[in-house]
Amino acid sequence: MVNVIGLGYIGLPTALMMASHGVEVIGTDYNKELVDTLNNGHTTFKEDGLDELFQDAINAGIKFSNEYQVTDTYIVSVPTPYDKFSKKVDATYVIEAVKSVAKVAPKGATVVVESTVSPGTMEKFVKPAIEAAGFKVGEDINLVHAPERIIPGNMVYELYHNNRTIGADDKVIGEKVKKLYSSFCQGEIVITDIKTAEMTKVVENTFRAVNIAFANELAKICRHDDMDVYEIIKICNMHPRVNILQPGPGVGGHCISVDPWFLVGDYPGLAKVIAESMRINDSMPDFVLNRIYEIMKEKGLKDISRVGLYGLTYKENVDDMRESPTLQLLESQERHLAPGLKVYDPWVTKDVVENQYHDFDTFLNNVDMVVVMVGHSEIKEMQGKLAGKVVLDTRKVINLEGVYRL
Numbered sequence: 500m501v502n503v504i505g506l507g508y509i510g511l512p513t514a515l516m517m518a519s520h521g522v523e524v525i526g527t528d529y530n531k532e533l534v535d536t537l538n539n540g541h542t543t544f545k546e547d548g549l550d551e552l553f554q555d556a557i558n559a560g561i562k563f564s565n566e567y568q569v570t571d572t573y574i575v576s577v578p579t580p581y582d583k584f585s586k587k588v589d590a591t592y593v594i595e596a597v598k599s600v601a602k603v604a605p606k607g608a609t610v611v612v613e614s615t616v617s618p619g620t621m622e623k624f625v626k627p628a629i630e631a632a633g634f635k636v637g638e639d640i641n642l643v644h645a646p647e648r649i650i651p652g653n654m655v656y657e658l659y660h661n662n663r664t665i666g667a668d669d670k671v672i673g674e675k676v677k678k679l680y681s682s683f684c685q686g687e688i689v690i691t692d693i694k695t696a697e698m699t700k701v702v703e704n705t706f707r708a709v710n711i712a713f714a715n716e717l718a719k720i721c722r723h724d725d726m727d728v729y730e731i732i733k734i735c736n737m738h739p740r741v742n743i744l745q746p747g748p749g750v751g752g753h754c755i756s757v758d759p760w761f762l763v764g765d766y767p768g769l770a771k772v773i774a775e776s777m778r779i780n781d782s783m784p785d786f787v788l789n790r791i792y793e794i795m796k797e798k799g800l801k802d803i804s805r806v807g808l809y810g811l812t813y814k815e816n817v818d819d820m821r822e823s824p825t826l827q828l829l830e831s832q833e834r835h836l837a838p839g840l841k842v843y844d845p846w847v848t849k850d851v852v853e854n855q856y857h858d859f860d861t862f863l864n865n866v867d868m869v870v871v872m873v874g875h876s877e878i879k880e881m882q883g884k885l886a887g888k889v890v891l892d893t894r895k896v897i898n899l900e901g902v903y904r905l
């Protein structure tokens with residue numbers, strides 16, 4: 500039986516996937532409300548195909564509990580928050596979860612950590628947490644790091660199809676865990692050592708962060724000299740060996756905007772391109788705010804409270820707001836002592852910020868200028884409604900005459 504610890508964005512779909520493919524699974528989370536919601540037959544976030552997967556897993560007998568189970572395999576997928584100021588990852592949840600596992604785990608058990616951790620965390624923190632419980636790692640308890648790679652918005656598909664990495668210092672254990680993931684994963688599963696697995700995960704997200712930063716820097720250069728960055732990127736990408744990403748209002752999510760800082764924190768004298776890339780991405784919400792003021796001036800608009808931000812999530816068609824550029828922009832706007840921007844997001848039903856609307860038409864009636872921060876399908880389909888408004892489109896999803904861009 501597999502005990503999945505942490506039933507969030509990664510743990511829940513992974514537990515459901517294994518359960519619906521014949522693995523006996525119990526999901527554990529210390530959040531009572533979350534476990535109750537699951538036990539009452541509801542999922543806890545929106546994601547394509549998740550509800551169907553949930554039903555399959557329930558039919559296959561998955562169970563949810565607040566208790567850690569006595570079993571031979573644990574998968575730890577708890578969050579690894581990071582400190583905004585020190586830029587260091589906080590592995591406390593992982594370590595606490597592992598300590599709780601060590602209290603109940605029998606000798607011979609395997610503990611798989613899926614949570615993203617900064618390279619070296621398994622050796623420096625996870626291993627000692629298990630050894631403090633009297634076990635010898637590699638003899639009594641086996642440690643594995645199997646970082647996930649799925650993308651919010653397409654999680655279920657990617658769980659099936661992505662290649663995976665299993666980091667195990669013992670090849671036999673690596674093969675055993677590979678077999679477990681093969682129950683559902685159709686991609687290639689590579690076995691390597693723990694430290695390499697930790698590093699690959701962070702490097703993958705850093706690759707993307709640096710490449711997004713390049714696109715963002717191009718957007719700034721092109722704005723400075725009135726060139727069309729999108730046209731330039733489109734033409735450059737016709738070169739067989741060039742593939743530039745898209746500029747945007749900033750980088751959010753829990754991965755690309757976070758993981759590269761692990762490398763900067765650990766190798767401050769070496770990770771120079773990475774550090775500068777992160778600063779460029781972090782500067783984009785302010786760049787958008789400046790664009791708003793520029794365009795208001797050009798159009799003779801005086802009242803910032805008649806400007807509306809469309810989109811609160813960190814990217815299109817998800818309900819996840821972690822590190823979202825819109826939230827960063829709102830924070831920055833408060834620092835400039837110019838509050839009042841209106842906000843609307845069809846994917847966010849709860850009240851999370853001031854001046855937030857829950858109805859698109861009411862939102863539109865209260866603004867003269869709309870800033871498209873997220874390219875949800877809704878705005879692509881309903882862009883006709885923006886006619887007559889001043890529009891700043893930071894995602895290049897609006898095709899109306901006179902639209903402003905980054």
Ligand code: SAJ
Nearest residue numbers: 648649650703704707744745747750751752754755813814
């Ligand atoms: N973005 C741009 N321009 C682009 C692409 C993205 O501005 O051309 C922005 C997005 O709007 C968003 C942010 O970057 O704010 C990140 O979005 P994303 O869709 O690129 O990635 P995430 O954070 O949702 O998921 C990433 C994925 N990693 C890579 O593609 C290398 C995913 O595979 C990982 O599983 C995930 O991080 C993770 O958990 O590490």
